[in-house]
Amino acid sequence: MVEYYYHRALVMVEPALLDYLKKHTHLSDKKRTQRVAGILKVMGSCNSSLQFEFPLQRKNGDYEIVHGYRSQHSVHRLPCKGGIRFSNVVDLEEVKALAALMTYKCACSNIPFGGAKGGVAINPKEYTVAELQRITRRYTLELAKKNYIGAGIDVPAPDVNTSGREMSWIVDTYIKTLGYNDLNAAACVTGKPINGGGIHGRVEATGRGVYMTINYFMHDEKWMKLIGLEVGFKNKTAIIQGYGNVGSYAAVYLQRSGVKVTGVLEFDCNLTNKDGIDTLKLQKYKEDNKGSIKGFPGAQETGPELMYEKCDILVVAAMEKAITQDNAGKIKCKVIAEGANGPTTPAADVILRKNGVLVLPDLLANAGGVTVSYFEFLKNLNHVSFGKLSIKFWRDSNTALLDTVEQSLKASNIEAKMKPTPIFESMMSGANEKQIVNSGLEYSMTKACQNVSQAASTHNLELDMRTAAYITAIEKIFVTYDEHGLAL
Incomplete structure (x- = not known):
C-alpha cells in the first residue's frame, strides 16, 4: 500500500523535480533525468532491517521463541524515528512498510528525522507484566548490540500496545548497557513518562493532531465547497472507529469544538447515541x-454496521486496512481522518474519492505524535524543561510593566490600581511546558496542512490529499538528497 501511494505520487511530481534540477546548469538533460531516477530509487528503498529471535521462559516454566524486528527506511536525516509495536501479526514486511510511512510522515510535517519502525510478534494480553518487561529489555539489548538505538542513530517511541511503561524499560536498559557513558542517553526513546524525561502533552498529541487536521480543512471554504459541507463544526456529527489513545483524544477535542459524537466503535463493543455521547x-x-x-x-x-451510519466526520483510529474495497461504498460520511496507520487500501481510496469523500491521510493527520516526540527529543538534548528558565523573568517583567503604568498615571494625578485581567494573569509568567508544546504542535500541524493543501491545488488533485501529502514529503526529501550529494 505504501509503495503504491508513493509511486502514484512520483508520477505527478517527477516533472517538477526535473525542473528543480535545472539550477545545476552543468548537467545535461540526460544527467538530470538519471539523477532524479537515482534519488527516487534510493528514497523508495529500505535502507536496512534487523530480524532476530530470543528465548523466553514463561511463568509456568515453558520456553518459547520471541521474534523481534526493526527497520530503518531512510537515513537522509538522522536519527531515524518510529514506534515499537507489540502485536502477534507483526512481521518484517509490515515493519518495513511502516518505516517507509514514517519517512514520509516526518518529511510532510517538517520533522528532521528519518523513518524507522520496530515490532515484537506477541500478543501482550497473554503475558504477565514481568514477562513483558523481560521481553522489552531483551529486545532493547538486541537493538543496542546491532547499533539500532541511540540519540544520534535511531529513536523509538510507543506504538500499538506499547506506552510510556515500555519506553521506561527501554531507556533504563540502554543507559545501563551501551549508553552508560552517554550524556544524551535519555534521548534514545521518546514517549517516556514525565519523571523519566518525557514531555507534557505527549500522551494526547496524536489525537490532538488528528483534531487539528480536521479543524484546518473543515474551516477551509474551498474544500468544504467541494464536498458540499458548510464551513466549521456547527451542527456536525462524528463517529470514532477505535477508542484507544488516539481516537479518544480526537473525540474529546471534537466534542469541545461543538461536534456531536454519535458513535464509537471499539474492539469489544460499539456504542451509539444520536443525541451525542459524552x-x-x-x-x-x-x-x-x-x-x-x-x-x-x-x-x-x-x-459493526455503526461505521456505515450517516455522519459528517469519520475518524478511523484502530488498525490498518479498516476501509477496503468491500466496505468503502457503504461509508456515508463527508470527511475521513486517518488516526491509524494505513487504514485505507488503495482500492478503497479510489472509491471514496469518487463518492466525494475528503480523506485526510495518515501521514498528515496522525503526525501529532512524532511532532511532540521531536519536542521531547529536543528537551532531552537540552537537559532542561521548556519554559523553566524564563517563568520568573516574565512574571517579574509583567509585574514591573503594570507597576510602571500605575506610577505613570499617579504622576498625572490619576488614581488607579492596575490589576491584570484573568487572561493576562494566566499569561504573566509566560508559557509553561504544556502550553509551549501545544502551541508548537498547532503551528507545525497548521503549516503541514497548508503545504498539503497547496500541493493539491498546484497539481490539480482535487480531493486526493494523500497524493498531495506524499508529493510534499517527496519534494523535501529529494532536496535533502540533492544538496547532501548522492553516490550512485
Whole structure:
C-alpha cells in the first residue's frame, strides 16, 4: 500500500523535480533525468532491517521463541524515528512498510528525522507484566548490540500496545548497557513518562493532531465547497472507529469544538447515541472499567454496521486496512481522518474519492505524535524543561510593566490600581511546558496542512490529499538528497 501511494505520487511530481534540477546548469538533460531516477530509487528503498529471535521462559516454566524486528527506511536525516509495536501479526514486511510511512510522515510535517519502525510478534494480553518487561529489555539489548538505538542513530517511541511503561524499560536498559557513558542517553526513546524525561502533552498529541487536521480543512471554504459541507463544526456529527489513545483524544477535542459524537466503535463493543455521547465521561469510564467501554450508561450497544451510519466526520483510529474495497461504498460520511496507520487500501481510496469523500491521510493527520516526540527529543538534548528558565523573568517583567503604568498615571494625578485581567494573569509568567508544546504542535500541524493543501491545488488533485501529502514529503526529501550529494 505504501509503495503504491508513493509511486502514484512520483508520477505527478517527477516533472517538477526535473525542473528543480535545472539550477545545476552543468548537467545535461540526460544527467538530470538519471539523477532524479537515482534519488527516487534510493528514497523508495529500505535502507536496512534487523530480524532476530530470543528465548523466553514463561511463568509456568515453558520456553518459547520471541521474534523481534526493526527497520530503518531512510537515513537522509538522522536519527531515524518510529514506534515499537507489540502485536502477534507483526512481521518484517509490515515493519518495513511502516518505516517507509514514517519517512514520509516526518518529511510532510517538517520533522528532521528519518523513518524507522520496530515490532515484537506477541500478543501482550497473554503475558504477565514481568514477562513483558523481560521481553522489552531483551529486545532493547538486541537493538543496542546491532547499533539500532541511540540519540544520534535511531529513536523509538510507543506504538500499538506499547506506552510510556515500555519506553521506561527501554531507556533504563540502554543507559545501563551501551549508553552508560552517554550524556544524551535519555534521548534514545521518546514517549517516556514525565519523571523519566518525557514531555507534557505527549500522551494526547496524536489525537490532538488528528483534531487539528480536521479543524484546518473543515474551516477551509474551498474544500468544504467541494464536498458540499458548510464551513466549521456547527451542527456536525462524528463517529470514532477505535477508542484507544488516539481516537479518544480526537473525540474529546471534537466534542469541545461543538461536534456531536454519535458513535464509537471499539474492539469489544460499539456504542451509539444520536443525541451525542459524552466522550470525556466515556474516557473515564473506560479507564475505570478495565479498558472496556461495554455497559456505558446513556448509549446503546450496536453492531459493526455503526461505521456505515450517516455522519459528517469519520475518524478511523484502530488498525490498518479498516476501509477496503468491500466496505468503502457503504461509508456515508463527508470527511475521513486517518488516526491509524494505513487504514485505507488503495482500492478503497479510489472509491471514496469518487463518492466525494475528503480523506485526510495518515501521514498528515496522525503526525501529532512524532511532532511532540521531536519536542521531547529536543528537551532531552537540552537537559532542561521548556519554559523553566524564563517563568520568573516574565512574571517579574509583567509585574514591573503594570507597576510602571500605575506610577505613570499617579504622576498625572490619576488614581488607579492596575490589576491584570484573568487572561493576562494566566499569561504573566509566560508559557509553561504544556502550553509551549501545544502551541508548537498547532503551528507545525497548521503549516503541514497548508503545504498539503497547496500541493493539491498546484497539481490539480482535487480531493486526493494523500497524493498531495506524499508529493510534499517527496519534494523535501529529494532536496535533502540533492544538496547532501548522492553516490550512485
